Amino acid sequence: MKTFMITLPNRMVVHDRVPDMARTLYQQVQGYFRPRLLSALAADDVTVVDVGANIGIFAIEVLQRTRGRARIHCFEPIPETFELLTMNVRPWSERVRAHRAGLARAEGEATFHYSPRQSAISSMYDMMASDDKEATLAAIYDRRICDKHHADLPVYMRYLPRSVNSALIDGHGWWMKRGMTRVTCPLTTLSGFMAREGLERIDVLKVDAEKAELDVLEGIRPGDWGKIRAIAIELHDFEGRAERVQRMLVDHGFEVETDRVCPEDVIITMMGYRS
Structure with missing residues (x-):
């Protein structure tokens, strides 16, 4: 690695x-x-x-x-x-x-979605769901959200129409999913x-x-x-x-x-x- x-x-x-x-x-x-x-x-x-x-x-x-x-x-x-x-x-x-x-x-096991390209979003849940897309769009257009989360988003995106940014996010999601793998991991309480x-x-x-x-x-x-x-x-x-x-x-x-x-x-x- x-x-x-x-x-x-x-x-x-x-x-x-x-x-x-x-x-x-x-x-x-x-x-x-x-x-x-x-x-x-x-x-x-x-x-x-x-x-x-x-x-x-x-x-x-x-x-x-x-x-x-x-x-x-x-x-x-x-x-x-x-x-x-x-x-x-x-x-x-x-x-x-x-x-x-x-x-x-x-206790048990679960299948995790692992993203080598961004390990922090690896999860048992779908981190590319529609609510995540809406959260990203909100951060683009509201500086308070962007600053609070230290979101690393290109500045030019805030000047683009929502429909264009929506398509860009979809493209990024496709790229992220291509790199994802599924990993079975142990669970405890x-x-x-x-x-x-x-x-x-x-x-x-x-x-x-x-x-x-x-x-x-x-x-x-x-x-x-x-x-x-x-x-x-x-x-x-x-x-x-x-x-x-x-x-x-x-x-x-x-x-x-x-x-x-x-x-x-x-x-x-x-x-x-x-x-």
Whole structure:
């Protein structure tokens, strides 16, 4: 597997298959580090679970911000992406454990759509569905959405008619799908993992599971919710999932914040904190 060595703005060097994607991911994960989340990371003995770790950008940033104090469990189901993850977190092997599995509502296996051309959109779900196309179109014409997600979209697209951009997105989707493969990956549940590890506390649970966020949360048994101090979720709001997830967090005792900038913004960061 050919990889590139990329220097991030925090001066860390990571490996990835696509030169610019790591820098985009670095900018995106900064949105998680709000004051209350940083407070949850401030204790001497901090445990973080990173679901959808991809190549490890969030985990590395946590280690940087906690000066190596955090203990992190990274979950990444795609074999090639998992290989990059293990390469990138190797300097912190005593603090980080990488697990090649996805988290879901039940133990088992699932078929993932893997995109070597953009590994961050690999998912059990169709990431080229019509709602994703509408989200991209919204980002083209609304600068607030584009800036919030650090969307790497050509500037000229905002001056093109919607019909032209729609056709361009369709063409890009065709190119992406041509490069996609299907990979069977193991699944576990967060509660099953906690039981096996004897994990009695999670200071920060971060979930970036490309439309599978609700699946991850439904794998938490009622008795384990109270062991989680803070949750940071990149949530894809389709089929009313934002409302369902927010209600779930509130029902389990979390104060909830979201960063939706307008109704057309369908990828939101949802943060849950305990008082």
